[in-house]
Amino acid sequence: MMNSPSSGLAEMKKLILKLNIILRRFTVLTKLILIGLLLGVPLTIMLFINLSNLLESVEFVRMEKAGVKIFRPLSALQVHLMEHKSYTFAGTASGHDFQSQIAALNSQIKDEFDKLTAASLDVGELISVDEETLSREKEYYVAPRALLSQWEKLISKGRNISDAELQIEYDKLSNDIQKLMKLITIRSRLILDPAGDSYYLMYVAVHKMPKVHDLMGSSFLLAIEDEKDTLFNSDRLSEMIYLSRSLKVNITDEIPSSISSTIDLDPEFNGELESIAQTLSPMLDRYRSEMVSLIEIYENIIRNNRSYGIEELTSLTIAKLDQSLEFTNATFAELEKVLNVAVNRTYFRIVFRLMIAGGAFVLAMIFIYFTARGIITPVTGVAEIANSLADGDIKTSKERIRALETKYLVTKGKAEKEKDEIWNLFRAIRTTIFDLEALLGEVGKAGIAVTSAVTQISSSVQALNAAINQQAASTAEVNATGKEIYSSSIHLSRTVDEVADKSGKSLQLADRGVAGLNEITGSMTSLEEGSRDISEKLALLYQKTANISNVITTITKIATQTNLLSLNASIEAEKAGEYGAGFSIVASEIKRLADETAMAALEIEEMIHEMQQAVKSGVIGVEVYAGTTRSSAGRISGIAESINEIIQYTRDVLPSFEAVSSQMKMQTDGAAQISDAMSELNTVALHTRESISEFTEITQRLEGAVVSLREVVSKFRFGG
Known part of the structure; x- marks a missing residue:
């Protein structure tokens, strides 16, 4: 089973950590020499x-x-x-x-x-x-x-x-x-x-x-x-x-x-x-x-x-x-x-390369030595300064800082041209120590001021606690009275809401009735207009069927003429003898088709006549139905006017109920707000009393913290 990338990364981190632990056993100079040797191995091989x-x-x-x-x-x-x-x-x-x-x-x-x-x-x-x-x-x-x-x-x-x-x-x-x-x-x-x-x-x-x-x-x-x-x-x-x-x-x-x-x-x-x-x-x-x-x-x-x-x-x-x-x-x-010249030049190249390699090795060792000194000296100084600071001896730390600054000509400000991280660390430690000295001085002053303030806060809290206890008792009595008023207002508001609700439902039912009558009236009007359109269309249909009868008559005449033409064609075919046999057959077929066309035209003419009778009866029936519809629409309009008068009366009464209900709701809301405010006031009073107790405890803790802070500050030894 293959390991996941995350597990492999974790193993790599563990290995790097172990390597770092091992490297801690060596000095910086030893590490630099090892690095130089490791870099020198491939160069030596080359x-x-x-x-x-x-x-x-x-x-x-x-x-x-x-x-x-x-x-x-x-x-x-x-x-x-x-x-x-x-x-x-x-x-x-x-x-x-x-x-x-x-x-x-x-x-x-x-x-x-x-x-x-x-x-x-x-x-x-x-x-x-x-x-x-x-x-x-x-x-x-x-x-x-x-x-x-x-x-x-x-x-x-x-x-x-x-x-x-x-x-x-x-x-x-x-x-x-x-x-x-x-x-x-x-x-x-x-x-x-x-x-x-x-x-x-x-x-x-x-x-x-x-x-x-x-x-x-x-x-x-x-x-x-x-x-x-x-x-x-x-x-x-x-x-x-x-x-x-x-x-x-x-x-x-x-x-x-x-x-x-x-x-x-x-x-x-x-x-x-x-x-x-x-x-x-x-x-x-x-x-x-x-x-x-x-x-x-x-x-x-x-x-x-x-x-x-x-x-x-x-x-x-x-x-x-x-x-x-x-x-x-x-x-x-x-x-x-x-x-011979080639051998001598080759030996010269060998000696020259050996000299270059030896010189480079010596220079590398010298560079490593001075680099190690450049790292070890400031690191040792910073470590001694840090140890003095850990012991609380700021005075000694400042003296060592000044000694290093004088010995190695270290500038006090930030040197933009210097890239050495060790000396940058020294400058940061120096700034930290001087800032810490100033900070501890301010902390000492602040501790005295906080102690004085804590004493004043304690006396004020005791007086405030007595006042809060008296206010809490008064608030409890007012809260009970507010709850009784709120209960009565709720009962009266419910009664007014029921009357207004019933009146509103009656008005809604009346509105629905009027709307239904209006819809019936509209339907009657549409029905009357539809009957009129149907009557007109039936009359138009009657005219069209009459035109069709004329067309049928024309078709019958054409069929008769065709029949005569086929007869003439048969006679001519008989005269032609055997050459007209084909024409005779065609003439017979044309005669047969002309007879069938005449018969079909007569049947269509009979159907058209029956359709005209049916359309005529339909026109009469539609006109009778349209008159009945107009009469019914008049009666429905009268009923709708009566219902509209009832609705108008109900609408005039309903705003009065709504005004009464609105005033009762306002009164109820006011009572509820009073009750809630008193409850909140009572709760706030209780919380205030608890907060004052907690504030008293915090004040006592703050006083203890100030004492501890002054003890910590007193451990540091300050100098000029």
Whole structure:
């Protein structure tokens, strides 16, 4: 069963009351601190969430930095491996000895593997690309040590395998390096950075530059293959065109566009980093210019415009790969600067928010402390003043009021600009105490005056009581005499009323008789007029029936003529033979209808004649009845005149009875008023005597109350 809203409201009020009782156990300062803490909880939660978001941002950037740290040696490995592969296959194709260059590359690749291994040990666990994690996820083949082992095997096989097998080994190692790059990109959240400047730098360094390196290596291998093979190969040509165009799009469009976006967006995020525009942008211009020249060489090879030697092509490609790696490292360097700036600014925001929160907390505590003092001090003073007042010591209360006014510069009047309720309460208490002092002084004076007045009232009441007792005895005698007069007047008034009532009833009966005769006379007159109207209407009816007879005669003549016409029609039909058979039938029907019409007209004529006889008899009867009615109306008029004379005589006598009855009623009313007045006077006298007794008691109580009031006033101690 659900509770009603009223019961729920009652429970809520009980709960609030219990809470108020519990809060009474704490001081005002404690309550204010609790309020501050309660208000600080959601702010603390918001601060915690904000700091958590900032720490997550720091962790996000730390993972990005870890990814960049591991990605840099991987990019160098990709370039050096591409250079190693280029030297190897260029030497095979041209017969030129590149062993010194290959040996130098072997040393560089070993150094990059060492850097990769060290970086993996340092920060690999942060982005889950350390050897233990990769082994657990069955991806150990892309771990730095596994890649190093795979590289060492490739070097050891070297010249002992065919070019095709060596190509497979290079491709396998290159693919594994690219898989590790992709894994690092995903787990370090590279390319997911919300900041525009770092996003475009990562896009260039992590996504575009490895693609450019791969395109350059593939283009170089196709170029030396084309230089070695003099036969035209359309598939190789198509692939060469695709690689050349893709490389050109990346070098001349996408990478410059990304660097330009980085420069444009850099000031909007973590502040402008001048080295991006001053270092990276000029380097990009040089790199793009050099790469365009290499692309033109590849395009010339495609068009067979010029033949390049494999040695020259190899040295150009290796130089461009080194420049590409240099640009990649420069991009990574700027990216690390941007990430460092982002981390530092994030740490600054964390420290700044903590300082703001700490400062706000300290200020809140200081504000609560001074607010509590501002409440407790006047409340304590008001409580002491109230306690002194409760003890009746108005003098001490006034002294404490003056002390508070002097100490806290409290104005005596109403301060319109001050909104503090506590000091307004103090002013109200002050006004109350001074008004109470004045009131008690007036009460004391009034008590003395009331005591004197009560003494005088007591003596006057005793004299008035004796006079009232004598008046009550006299009033009782007069009241008895008045009642006897009133009884006699009532009996005489009733007798006169009976005579007047009977005379009035006789007059009413006579009036009714005259009214009846007048109605009969009117009825006779109306009857006579009605008889005259009926006679006239019957005469008019007799004339109308005569007119109808003329119409019937005309109808009979028409029927005779119709009969003759039908006979002629029959004769003509006989002459027509079989063609007039139809007309013969119609003529017969017309003859039959004409005969029926003549018969009906004769019957109507006979009925009209009988009606005329009846109307004539009615006219005679009505005229006889009208004469009888006129005679009766004359006799009734004579009777009405006689009754009117009787009524007039009765009406002349009736006012005399009414005058006597009116005078008797006036006399009776006067006697009743005298009797009532004496009764009321007697009652008033009795009530007056009782009231005087009560007034005496009230006077005695008033005297006692004045004594009590003077005792209460005497408890208060007044001062100047």
